[in-house]
Amino acid sequence: MCSQVKKTFAWVYPFPLGAGCSIKPEKEECPNECSDQGRCVDGKCVCFPGYSGPDCSESGCPRSCKDHGRCVNGECVCDPGFSGPDCSQKACPDNCSNRGKCVNGKCVCNAGSTGPSCSEESCPKNYCSKRGCPGNCNNRGRCVNGKCVCDSGSTGRDCSEVTCPGNCNNRGRCVNGKCICDSGSTGPDCSEVTCPGNCNNRGRCVNGKCICDSGSTGPDCSEVTCPGNCNNRGRCVDGKCVCDSGSTGHDCSEVSCPGNCNNRGRCVNGKCVCHDGFTGKDCQERACPNDCNDRGRCVDGKCIACPGNCNNRGRCVNGQCVCDNGFTGADCSEKTCPDNCSNRGTCVDGRCVCESGFSGDDCSEYAYYRSSKSHNQRINGCHFLTDIHICLT
DSSP: OHHHHHHHOSSOOSSOOOTTOOOOOGGGOOGGGGGGSEEEETTEEEEOTTEESTTSOEEOOGGGGGGSEEEETTEEEEOTTEESTTSOEEOOGGGGGGSEEEETTEEEEOTTEESTTSOEESSOTTSSTTOOOGGGGGGSEEEETTEEEEOTTEESTTSOEEOOGGGGGGSEEEETTEEEEOTTEESTTSOEEOOGGGGGGSEEEETTEEEEOTTEESTTSOEEOOGGGGGGSEEEETTEEEEOTTEESTTSOEEOOGGGGGGSEEEETTEEEEOTTEESTTSOEEOOGGGGGGSEEEETTEEEEOGGGGGGSEEEETTEEEEOTTEESTTSOEEOOGGGGGGSEEEETTEEEEOTTEESTTSOEEOOOOOOSSSOEEETTEEEOTTTOOEEO
């Protein structure tokens, strides 16, 4: 009736309203008055605990049972292994047989009890029946005759300590389950041998030795290699070849040319192939057209002819006269003498002027005769002195 009154008489009320009825503007109404299971705030229902829905007509469960149970009449019916008003707590088997506490789904048994559900005694009935293991082995082992038999990975009287793999192989210390390896050892169990400088991230460490990546070398892979190890024709400095004399190229495999051909040619197998206009072993000299046609000498790119064109008494070869027989001199202008006067006279215009004591066309003959020791004689125009044998003309 109250809801009908509010809808029909929104602003005029000809009769008194009953108890429990309140008049609010249309815009502040909540659906179905929140089913009397919630408060209407700004037109929306704020449901009481245990109820939900736009009009609070649905009975809800806290936190939707955390997806670990079903909601029945506003209460959670938890799945096996879970408990609590909202099924958020892990349940323990058999509620720990009332011999311990349930912590995160595991039983922490009272002294003298053990097992997943605390249903077992920690010692045989006829021995130590009231004494358990220290700390109940911290749920990291089994209690046998009052002593902890620790699970793998745990150690100590109460199994509270974490073991390290392989006990660090006696090459390090075990701290909170991790090996702190001694110098020279590495790995989870300190079984591996370290390499110097960890190979500088340029190689792999194998049995304590660096296997360097391509381009690196040295005990710790810190050095840069050179291509082809410079072919044993140079030194490797910071990854670049400094070639020995006579070798060149990035790996010193090529034979160098003298003066590097002076940038006037190409070096091919150690020999210069000169550009046009240049010649010589190192391409330093300027070439002459057609090599002066063998009629002169090439000097700094220009042809120098033979003097006097050899006076038509010889040939001009590389700027020098090669004289015909009977002629000599830089320009072939002089006549030669027979057998060069046998080095016993002077050649004058093709004839020998013999030195004193020699005669003949080529001065090869002696100009005296042996005489008697007892007197002087004059024979054939020569006056011979005794024992001196000199011809006086």
